[in-house]
Amino acid sequence: MKKERILIVGVELSTDTINIDNSMDELEELVNAAMGKVIERIVQRRDSIDPAYFIGRGKAKEIKNFCEELDIDTVVFNDELSGAQLRNLEKIIDIKIIDRTNLILDIFANRASSKEGKLQVKLAQLKYRLPRLVGFRDYLSREGGGIGTRGPGEQKLETDRRHILREITNIEKALKEAEKTRDMKRKKRKDSNLPIVALVGYTNAGKSTLLNKIINMNEEQNESKQVFVYDMLFATLDTSLRRGKLPNGQVFLITDTVGFVSKLPTHLIEAFKGTLEEVRFADLIIHVVDGSNEDLDIQIQTTMEILKELKVLDKPIITVFNKMDKVNKDNLLFDSKYIDDKIFISSRNGTNLEQLLQLIQDKLPIKYKDVVLRIPYNNQHLVNYFLENYNIDNIEYKEEGTEIKLNINLTDYVNYKEYIIEI
Incomplete structure (x- = not known):
């Protein structure tokens, strides 16, 4: 499958503590993970973010020229764009624009395999895209899809906000049910x-x-x-x-x-x-x-x-x-x-x-003691428990029951104290 040709764009502020080159390298790795191919990168140094275009309007026009010369399919920004910034950039550059957040969401949508994982990603995508529908609507209506369009799909995003909000509510309910199941499994692990x-x-x-x-x-x-x-x-x-x-x-x-x-x-x-x-x-x-x-x-x-x-x-x-x-x-x-x-x-x-x-x-905050347990023959399920969860130093079958020598954690020490015959 032909990989999308990507131009990545970053802004370096005078107040930044993260090295911009390393941050852009990571963005390129993210593009690779999304099965795209970075053709070129552009970094603009600024004192502050442009509220309308994120970068300057002039730089946006410069990027448009780059995209035409290099046959770029998608421009990926290294920071999260607002709906207005996304819309304004699309008008000038006139190709698909996505930001770092959307790129990561796209990777997650492609990688999530469990039902709960897919729901979690879809919820994050809907919450992210809801205030940006106007900006997304332009490129989502085009054929081809590609990076930044996995997940909820074009038809879902073209519907009215009430429908999307209703879907968000439904997903949150489904995740609460999944949470109950996870809590039950967690309780079993704790037990x-x-x-x-x-x-x-x-x-x-x-x-x-x-x-x-x-x-x-x-x-x-x-x-x-x-x-x-x-x-x-x-x-x-x-x-x-x-x-x-x-x-x-x-x-x-x-x-x-x-x-x-x-x-x-x-x-x-x-x-x-x-x-x-x-x-x-x-x-x-x-x-x-x-x-x-x-x-x-x-x-x-x-x-x-x-x-x-x-x-x-x-x-x-x-x-x-x-x-x-x-x-x-x-x-x-x-x-x-x-x-x-x-x-x-x-x-x-x-x-x-x-x-x-x-x-x-x-x-580990869980401490251990060396003990010898004598388990009556009518409680042999306990022997199986210790065999499964501990290294047994010694096991003997005596007339009164099975004697096991092991290093036991303090929780089990308290729970099975009645069987301890030697410490």
Whole structure:
């Protein structure tokens, strides 16, 4: 399939703290993830944003000429445009105009696979597009579709606002039902007393690769339990939950979450809050950082700001610098104010993964005791529970029942204290 030819546009303000070249590089990666091809980039340096055109009117005319010369299909702006700015730019440039937010929403619409994920993306798209219908109407009426047009579809966006608002209400109701189901599953996980570890971090930092490596260290897992991995922004969207094992044999649950990116649209953070809330119920957070990325400091800051918004900074956090097979850790530059416990690994090569599991075990708020349990033969389902969730140091079948020696967490220690015969 022929890729859309894309011109990307950014504005560098005198007050900006983010390097514009790196931000534009990320925008180009987003275009690649949306299956487009960046032909050229334009950056304008300004003291402030033009309220009518975002860039200057003269620069908009210059971009129109560029588009004609380079046979450009779509212009993508590196910031969110208002409905008026979108409409005014379309009038001058006269081709499809989308912004960074719409581009990310488009990628999410293409990648979401679960029913809930699709609903979340559709909700975010509708809320984003509702105040911009006038600006969108022009290019959505043209044939071809392409980047920025996935999701609700042209007919939906051409209908009146009341219809769209009604659809938003229906989606929100459906998501509330999905939330009830998620709450029930979460309660079952909580009742299992298994510690929960959440992977968070920038998109493409290697979270899914790390998740696969950890579950592969548990011999009971197989390839069907692995999650999709691809070297691309937002390769995976839906939350994955798998089982891993700590060095002491304790089984734990590890969950992957949607990756973050700078200027992550507010609509998406809001829409995916249900999914991101999994982080709130975790006992420990693993913040995965791409150690080979030049902007790792910005990525760390972006992730920590989102974690702050989710109100989870009080949880124990391990910062994992991944992809260390590509870089010398002595050359890493980052602001340590966000970092307490850290470790340097390579998920791809398996470097320091056992040390990471030990660190997870040490930092989990759930503590353990060495005990011997005697389970009566009429309660053998408890034996199965301990065999499934712990490394058993020793098991003997005595006249009074099955005796198991293991390292037990304090919750189970309290729940099954009556069976403890030795500490």
